[in-house]
Structures are given as C-alpha cells and as structure tokens.
Amino acid sequence: xGLALALLPAHLRAxxxxxxxxxxxxxxxxxxxxxxxxxxxxATVALLTRRVxxxxxxxxxxxxxxxxxGGKFTSFLAGxxxxxxxxxxxxxxxxxxxxxxxxxxxxxxxxxRALTQALRNANEQAALSSPTESNPLGISLVDxxxxxxxxxxxxxxxxxxxxxxxxxxxxTSFVSAMPTVGPMxxxxxxxxxxxxxxxxxxxxxxxxxxxxxxxxxxxxxxxFSALDAARADNQAxxxxxxxxxxxxxxxxxxxxxxxxxxxxxxxxxxxxxxxPPPGQPATNTLDVSNISRMSNYVAAxxxxxxxxxxxxxxRAQNQGDILDPDSFLTPANNSAEAAVQLAAQLQSLTDxxxxxxxxxxxxxxxxxxxxxxxxxxxxxxxxxxxxxETTRAKAAAETYQQARASERFGxxxxxxxxxxxxx
Numbered sequence: 210x211g212l213a214l215a216l217l218p219a220h221l222r223a224x225x226x227x228x229x230x231x232x233x234x235x236x237x238x239x240x241x242x243x244x245x246x247x248x249x250x251x252a253t254v255a256l257l258t259r260r261v262x263x264x265x266x267x268x269x270x271x272x273x274x275x276x277x278x279g280g281k282f283t284s285f286l287a288g289x290x291x292x293x294x295x296x297x298x299x300x301x302x303x304x305x306x307x308x309x310x311x312x313x314x315x316x317x318x319x320x321x322r323a324l325t326q327a328l329r330n331a332n333e334q335a336a337l338s339s340p341t342e343s344n345p346l347g348i349s350l351v352d353x354x355x356x357x358x359x360x361x362x363x364x365x366x367x368x369x370x371x372x373x374x375x376x377x378x379x380x381t382s383f384v385s386a387m388p389t390v391g392p393m394x395x396x397x398x399x400x401x402x403x404x405x406x407x408x409x410x411x412x413x414x415x416x417x418x419x420x421x422x423x424x425x426x427x428x429x430x431x432x433f434s435a436l437d438a439a440r441a442d443n444q445a446x447x448x449x450x451x452x453x454x455x456x457x458x459x460x461x462x463x464x465x466x467x468x469x470x471x472x473x474x475x476x477x478x479x480x481x482x483x484x485p486p487p488g489q490p491a492t493n494t495l496d497v498s499n500i501s502r503m504s505n506y507v508a509a510x511x512x513x514x515x516x517x518x519x520x521x522x523x524r525a526q527n528q529g530d531i532l533d534p535d536s537f538l539t540p541a542n543n544s545a546e547a548a549v550q551l552a553a554q555l556q557s558l559t560d561x562x563x564x565x566x567x568x569x570x571x572x573x574x575x576x577x578x579x580x581x582x583x584x585x586x587x588x589x590x591x592x593x594x595x596x597x598e599t600t601r602a603k604a605a606a607e608t609y610q611q612a613r614a615s616e617r618f619g620x621x622x623x624x625x626x627x628x629x630x631x632x
Contacts, residue, residue, distance in 0.1 A: 293532060294522075296532060296631060297518075297522055297531065297532060299626070299629055300532070300538055300539075300542040300629075300631055301515050301518070301538075303542050303545055303625065303626050303629055304468070304471070304511070304538065304541045304542050304545075305511060305515075306545075306621070306624035306625045306626070307468075307541070307542075307544065307545045307548045307625050308468055308507050308508065308511060309621050309624070310548050310549070310552055310621050310622055310624075310625050311461065311464060311465065311468070311504065311507075311548055312504045312507075312508060313617065313618055313621045314461055314548075314551060314552055314555055315458075315461060315500050315501070315504050317555060317559065317618065318454060318457065318458050318461065318555065319501075321454055321555075321558070321559060321562065322451060322454050322455070322458070324562070324605065324608055324609065325447050325450055325451045325454065325562065326447075326451060328447055328566065328605060329444060329447045329448065329451070331601065345590065345593070345594050345597070346577070346580070346585075346586050346590050346591070346594055347586060347587055347590040348429070348432075348580075348585055348586065349379075350375050350378065350379050350396050350397065350400070350429075351372060351375050351376050351379060353375075353429060353585075354371055354372050354375040354400070355372055357371075357422065357425040357426070358371055358372060360425070367407075367414055367418070370407075371400075371404065371422070374400060374403050375396070375400055378395075378396040378399050378400060379396055397426055397429055397430050397433065398430070400426065401422070401423060401426060401430075404419055404422050404423070405419060428580070428583035428584070428585055429585060431579075431583075432576060432579065432580040432583065432585055435572070435575070435576035435579065436573070436576050438572070439569055439572030439573055439576060440569075442568070442569070442572070443565065443568070443569035443572075446565045446568070447565060450558060450561055450562065450565065453558055454558055457551060457554055457555060457558065458497055458500070459497050460551055461500065461551055462495045462496070462497045462499070462500045462503070463494070463495055464544055464547055464548055464551065465481075465495060465500065465503045465504070465507065466495055467537060467540040467541040467544055468503075468507045468511075468541050468544075469481055469495075469503055469506065469507060470537045470540075470541075471511075471514060471537040471538060471541045472506065472507055472510035472511055472514045473510075479491065480499075481495055481496060481499045481502070481503055482494060482495055482496060483495070483496045484496070518531060518538065532631055538631070539631040542629070542630065542631050543630045543631060545625050545626060545627045545629070546627040546628065546630075548625065548627075549622065549625055549627040552618075552622055556618070559609075562609060563606060563609060566602055566605050566606070567602070570598055570599070570602045573595075573598050574595060574598070577591050577594060577595060578591075
C-alpha cells in the first residue's frame with residue numbers, strides 16, 4: 210500500500226494523506242473508498258509499465274538500426290576496396306591491349322607508307338613516256354610523223370623538214386630525261402608550234418596543210434594527255450594519302466608518351482624526344498623516327514612494370530597513389546579512346562589505297578583502248594602493256610592484303626575498352 214501511494218500523482222497523494230475536513234453540505238463530494246484508491250494506483254502503475262516497455266522496444270529498434278548501418282558501412286568500405294582492385298586489373302588489361310593496338314597501327318602505317326611511296330615511284334618510271342622507238346606501246350614520234358606526211362600528202366621538201374624537226378625534238382636532253390609522259394606531250398606540242406610558225410613564212414605550210422597536220426597529231430596528243438592526266442591524278446592521290454599517313458604517324462608517336470613514361474617510371478626518356486636546334490630549349494614532342502624503338506621498349510617493359518605495380522598495389526597505402534589521376538597508369542589507360550580513334554582513321558586511309566590504284570589502272574586501260582582504236586598502238590603492244598599494268602596492280606593488291614592479314618588488326622582492336630577510364 211505504501212508503494213502504491215508513492216506512485217500516485219501528487220494531488221492524489223495529498224488527498225490521501227490530508228485529514229478529513231468536513232465540507233459544507235452544498236459542495237461536499239463523496240469520500241473515495243480504499244478500493245477506489247487502490248484501483249487508481251494500479252491503473253497508474255499499468256500506464257507507466259506500458260511506457261517503459263515502449264521505450265525498451267524503441268531502444269532495441271535503434272540498436273538494430275545502428276547495427277544495420279554499421280554493417281552497411283563495413284560492406285561499403287569492402288566494396289570500395291573491391292572496386293579499386295577491379296579498376297586496377299581492368300586498367301592493366303586495357304593498357305596492355307592499347308599498347309598492342311599501337312604496335313599494330315605502327316606496323317601497318319610503316320608498311321602502308323612504304324607501299325604508297327613505292328607506287329608513286331613505280332608509276333613515274335612506268336609512265337610510257339618515251340617519244341622514241343623504245344616506248345613500250347611502240348609509238349615513235351619520228352615514225353608517226355613520217356606516216357602522217359605520207360598519208361596527208363604534204364609536199365616532199367616540207368615533209369622532210371617536219372620529220373627532221375620531230376627527230377630533233379626526240380633527241381633533246383629535255384625530252385629524253387623526264388620520267389613522265391611530259392616528254393611526248395612536249396615533243397608533240399613543240400612540233401605543232403613549229404608547224405604553225407612555219408606557216409607564216411613564204412615557203413611554209415599552207416593553212417590547209419597545217420590543219421591536216423594538226424588533225425593528224427590530235428589522236429597522239431589526246432592519247433598522251435589522257436596518260437598524263439591519269440598519272441597526275443594518281444600521283445596527287447598517292448601524295449595526299451602519304452601526307453595524311455605522315456600526320457597520323459606523328460599523332461601515333463605522341464600517343465606513346467604515357468606508355469613510355471609508365472614503363473620507364475623515373476628513368477629519363479628524353480632520348481625519345483625530337484632533338485632541338487642548337488641553342489634552342491628542349492622540345493616536348495616525341496620523335497616520329499623513334500616509334501619503333503618506343504613500341505619495342507614498351508612491349509618489352511610492360512610486364513615487368515606491371516609486376517612492380519602489383520607489389521605496390523598489395524600495400525593498401527599505395528592503392529590510391531597508383532590509381533591517382535596524376536599517376537602514369539591513369540593517362541595510359543585513358544588514352545585508349547584516342548588510340549581507337551587513330552585506328553579508325555588508319556582503317557579509312559588503308560581502304561583508300563586499293564581505290565587509288567584501281568582508278569589509275571582503269572584510266573590507263575581506257576587510254577590504251579582509245580589509242581588502239583585510233584590506230585596509234587598495235588594489238589600486241591597494247592596487250593603486253595595492259596598485262597604489265599595488270600601484274601603491277603595485282604602485286605600491289607597482294608602486298609596490301611598480306612600486310613593486312615598478318616597484323617590481326619580487328620582482333621587487337623576488339624580487346625581495347627575505349628570508354629573505361631580512371632579519374
């Protein structure tokens with residue numbers, strides 16, 4: 210009963226402890242019985258008990274929440290650690306795959322430039338240019354002029370002078386030294402100029418004879434003009450291709466920078482940079498001529514460098530440094546996208562070469578066919594020249610296909626992950 214009184218509210222305790230005082234009859238309340246007081250005390254105890262139980266449940270819930278949060282935080286830290294390890298492994302694989310791609314691109318560029326330059330030289334040397342009997346098509350300006358004089362009924366004296374002039378033009382050093390179709394064009398052009406000038410003299414060719422000679426020389430002029438146009442277009446296309454390949458080769462050499470830095474680490478790689486002119490500060494441009502040395506150096510040093518990084522990465526305190534944006538691994542990995550873009554440009558330039566050689570071959574064939582139709586070329590000579598041109602084009606195509614088949618370009622390219630980057 211004492212405990213029950215102690216748990217009663219203050220006003221109930223005061224009422225219970227105070228002596229009974231008679232109240233006026235008008236406002237007097239009935240005095241609670243002991244049973245009522247006990248019931249009130251028990252109700253209060255039950256209320257407080259429920260509140261304590263509620264607080265105990267809330268506390269246990271908070272404990273569970275804190276426990277769950279702690280577990281999630283621990284899992285988060287473990288996930289971060291796993292993510293670092295995964296990123297490190299992916300970065301190593303990507304750097305190795307990109308280095309392989311750069312090596313393949315360098316090999317293709319070297320072969321493609323050599324083939325392009327060889328085709329330029331071969332086309333210049335095989336330009337069917339000699340205006341003498343040594344021309345593989347059998348077109349001699351002297352012989353052709355003799356036939357022209359005979360067929361066009363030019364008088365003997367003037368006709369002899371025309372043949373002598375043709376002989377003189379074919380023997381000049383200017384005509385015989387040029388390895389293009391220019392000599393024949395120049396010889397025919399000068400012959401026409403001399404005929405027109407000769408018509409102005411009193412004993413020169415008449416206007417009718419000039420017209421006959423011009424019409425007679427026109428098929429020859431058209432034929433060699435077509436050959437010259439084919440040669441000029443081919444040379445321009447090959448030169449443009451070679452220039453674009455040279456620019457691409459320079460861009461490729463600059464892309465080797467993070468790889469050379471990665472494998473060299475703290476070693477001096479200044480030997481790979483373009484030598485500055487005397488008295489000038491050192492350049493920051495990698496030398497294109499050193500691409501082979503750089504590619505071989507990177508290929509030989511990448512695995513030992515990764516073994517060293519593996520040991521460093523095993524020490525937790527170094528993981529952040531290795532994956533840091535300022536480390537050598539990050540820029541090497543992040544250059545994968547640029548390497549893929551250069552590879553795409555190289556693929557486009559590679560596919561252009563057979564188009565160029567095909568266009569040249571078709572132009573030569575068309576010119577020879579027209580020359581044969583105009584009676585300039587004998588059938589056996591035309592057949593031989595076309596066969597030689599076919600052989601040349603076939604050899605170029607085979608060299609091109611062999612170069613592509615040996616490099617595994619598509620396979621190597623597919624191993625690179627250009628969008629995986631470290632920041």
